[in-house]
Amino acid sequence: MANADFIAVAGFVALFAMMALRVPIGVAMGLIGVGGFAAITGMKPALNLLAQSPIRVITDFNLSLIPFFVLMGVFATNSGMSRELFRAGHAWLGFLKGGMALSTIAACGGFAAICGSSVATAATMTKIALPEMRRVGYSNDVSSGVIAAGGTLGILIPPSVVLAVYAYITEQDVGKLFIAGIVPGGLAVLMYMATVRIAYGRSLPPGETFVLREAVASLRDVWAVLILFIAIIGSMYLGIATATEAAAVGSFLTAVIGVARGRLNLASIMDSLIEALRTSVAIYTILIGAVLFGYFLAITQTPQKITAFLVALDFGAYGTLALILAFFLIMGCILDAMAMIILLVPIVFPVITHLGFDPIWFGVIIVMTVELGLITPPVGMNVFVINTIAREVSLVTIFRGVLPFVMTDIVRLILLIVFPAIVLFLPMTMK
Template sequence: MDNIDIGLAVSAGLLFMVVIGVRVAFAAALAGLAGLIWIFWAKKGYDASQFVWALTVAVKTAGSVPHSKISSQALSLIPTFILIGYLAYYAGLTKALFEAAKRWVGWLPGGLGVSTVFATAGFAAVSGASVATSAVFARIAIPEMLKIGYDKRFAAGVVACAGTMASLIPPSAILVIYAIIVEQDVGSLLLAGFLPGAFSALVYGALVVVLALSFKNFGPPVRGFTWGERFKSLPGALPIFFVITIIIFFIYNPFGGDAWGTPTEGGALGAFVVFLMALMRGMRWPQFKDALLESAKLSVMIFTIIWGVLIYVRFLGFADLPGVFADWISGLEQSPMLTLILILMAYAVLGMFMDAIGMLLLTLPVVFPAVIALNGGVGVTAADSAFGMSSTGCAIWFGIIVVKMAELCLITPPIGLNCFVVAGVRPDISVQDVFRGASPFFIADALTIAALIAFPGIVLYLPELLLGG
């Protein structure tokens, strides 16, 4: 067998392990190590006396991955973004956001559902973790909706789906991981996520209104708030926008000149500001300890997936699968846009069996070069490209779209993590009910993805305006 055959066989074994329930991190690490041993041993003609040599080289190669890749400074953004979210919860900012949203848009049909979507979008702008966002709003929003007669499945579905926006709205841990894997600028990716994230929130909100108008008593509105009460709710939500402003200035200085610092420094300063807010609002040592522990647990989970999958990615490099796949994709006799849509459909299927981070880490080393090849290759200009954008613009545009596709993993049965989190926080609501409540939002996600494909300017406007890229 040549290297390509070995790569395909090992990849099939990885998919089998994932389907039978092996954690992605461990399945990828095992598959990558086995593949490296296989390739090195094959180079020696499967000589039995050379097996120990192949094993030794493979272990050394795999062993160099965790430190060399995880020590990247850009990845230090992930724990700081996650910490911001947990500290914001203990600072009471989530309740303040939800209360402000309720007073301003609660009068709409399905008003509390719309309020949940917009409050979640605001919280997502300081939290890089979808799971944490869903867990927080399951405690805050669902009781409010149930109290006035919302269907429990719909209430749970709104929270689970709205929580996925933390994957897209900066600061996003998944966008950081995407930037590292495809070697793109983190700041550009984070900026590119703002408008698609806001657009996604508007589509979710519109869907809630349509459902509430279509079904009687589906989502009763909340009325009775005066203009004075509405304006009184705003100061409690302003700290969120203050933290967002800090992060934006550290990515890019809108007033011209050099940025204040790196995105990593912006994330650290944002965490410190939210920490001070939490202290002023009554956070004590037990809450602070919980925030640190929850941040550490989620960070360790993400980093474990990263290093496990990167061992498999190192094996893919030796097998040369990314190059072969890119050549095959670019050689198909069909329109590049149709090929892109088929790739996205494959992501929708994979999302039924993998978590979002694991899926992107496993596929991007193969799929990303193929998409760039479809567009015309590295260094292509917008005028000569298939998708009407430069190779850098294509990398950013595809990143936002594929992260939006990854959001589907968080609400797709059988392993939609957000749905399990909401059901875990609310024992009175089964995970089956959460999945049923989330199902209408697949329509909203499909419309959002279609709009991002049809109108790339939604993604590229901010990066081109502020960074000139």
Template sequence: MDPNTIVLLVVVLLVALLAIRMPVALALALAGATGLALLQGTDFATNMLATEPFAQTNEFTLTIIPMFILMGVFAVRARIAEQVYAVASHLLRRLPGGLGVATVMACAGFAAVSGSSIGTAATMSRLSITEMRRAGYPESIAGALVAVAGTLGVLIPPSVFLVLYAIMTGESVAAMLAAGIVPGIISALAYATFIMAVAPKLVAKPGSADAPNLDSAVEAAAGGTGSESTRVTATATPTKLRDLEMRGLVRVALLFFIVLGGIYSGFFTPTESAAMGALVAAVMLILEFRRQGFATLYEKFTGALKETAGTTSMVFAIVVGSAILSKFFVTARLPQTATSSISALDFSPHLTIALLLLMLVPLGMALESISILVISVPLLYPIATSMGFDGVWLGILIVKLIEIGMVTPPVGINCYVVAGTSGVNVERIFRGVAPFVAIELAVVAVLFAFPELILWLPSLVR
């Protein structure tokens, strides 16, 4: 059978497996193994299945992933997000759209210690949406803002996405983490600027006819149960700064300094900095709940370890599955064929890469974000680097476009997470997301046109 036909069949099989909700790791591995069997025979395929999983996971660099995940889980359970949001809400309350801006800033701060987009969106939706609804924000805008700002978790370090990209391409983990800082700040400022611009027009004044009823907002956020987490969120914010718990800001800054400062000063390797961050986050958890007894601490720690184990297993399974699929692509000489075909077109290198990157947007409307990463990187990275583009620059653009996929229908995982944790209808969130998608595309265009915005910090650590 012709190799091009086999590649097409494998892609169709992969999309079909993902469409029927097969776990991503199994879908990647099964599609890749099928392609290897059709291309080289069953003996070759079974040999790859026997050796490739061990070869791909027998990498010391991968130990950074469970450490970052553990640090993020400890940070969530230590109430850091709640404390950061309360302080940000108080400090920014006088700005137009101040509560929305506070939500963006809290998402950015929490993303800096959690490394998870879904975790950031889930945590912040429980904390902020009821408060924004009470302040007069339309629930479509409130939900969309949390969903979009939550995507900062895959961009602002420590990001598991950036680490996976570095491992898949051989780029420096430290350089990739550094590269996410400036684009993350630009993205957060873009969201905040939009909210400040539209808030006077969209946000109803509390007590007006258009203002939402707090009781119904609380019940909706709780799914009609009046849960404890919602009751806490709906309580009045302290009016004086000294009444707020400032330790959340201090802890975010400390974790950020330990992880990134340790890496860029050369005092820690990336893996060591992740381990130190997890250790410090564990100490923060102990300090937060030390007065509630051993039973509470034990529950928090065991829950954190179980969650970390589950998430780490999922990530490593996807690494193995993507390695098998990538092996098929390499065996089929797909990167070389794609490079030759694209080079034959009479397009400039910048236009070529721009068109290839834009293809990630429709992919994001149908596929899960990690699937897009592991499918696109083996194809785009060789093409881009052969044309002279920087691999770190490419990685940030890929992650930014994956962010868009995380909030666009029909998959839009962050929108579903926010809907599930807040009670807001997911269709309303998708409607509210539209202007933020336009903002994201504008930010991508700026980063594409001015690569130094991405590459300045990595140049200091390479």
């Protein structure tokens, strides 16, 4: 085995050992990246790399959309938009059997359109929807399963922070990726609703009386979300603004709407800024580590060697794709969503391009695969978030409740692989 090959293997072993010891993923990747680079090229080039990479990441204009979208999500949460979405969803869907569960999924989809985070969506809707579903007779497994699954919409429906990170790593157009996520995200909402009726139909509480006046009145509370979504996604689709410009406008409009409606004051704005800063720093730390680790991958030629190995297996394009997705599903048992995208995509992306798959399509496919990791054991980040907020609901109960949605996600994933036009037709019409 060549020296570089040995260092590459040792680096990956050390990386997973550090992760097992709960070393933050960004720190672990950075240490292995610099250490491995130094082992091959010497200490001086490695130190130069360490000095330059953080500046490169922090000053990258394309990455500035991340803190803006994070801030927009925090403003939206603190101004109560999620509660209004749930109320409107219930006003229109509450008359159906299982209407409150359907309302929760609809609210998750709406909140995802202004939040961009799965964990934030799951946490917010747990506080709002779980008590209401219990009140009308939903079991803990159904109510928690609905919220855990609905929370996954946060990383698919644009604006998605995970899709933005994928775009940065693979040098793709983030605007096209956001537009590509719209139809699969809408499909996810509809299929989750169908899952509620099919999997839990007999045990669902009956619907409530439909009151048209209340339903129409509820629309007055969700106009802000519609304006934000249209302003952000519409401006990118029509070519009026870049993703970064749209993110800046979105965060500003969210703050203005919150202040105008009396939901945000100076103190809550400052709290929102601090919260967004903390989240953004955590993301940037991971990205800096990813850049350093990327140099390590490049100098050891790990992606090229993996590409050659997988191609030599001669499984065919879709057989190799299935192997990659299965690998992501397995890694989802030990890694969270952001870690999987940042750590694994640079390794498998050259394989995908070599096989001729569209990188925009693959971005949506891989994010959907990552979604599964958010609701499957043993990590299941959304499941742990719900359990942290609602301690009386056990992890086993939540995992049991979310199982039908896992099956739905697999069916949806297969559907988008067989029919890639579902993902690609909107980006192809962009100006």
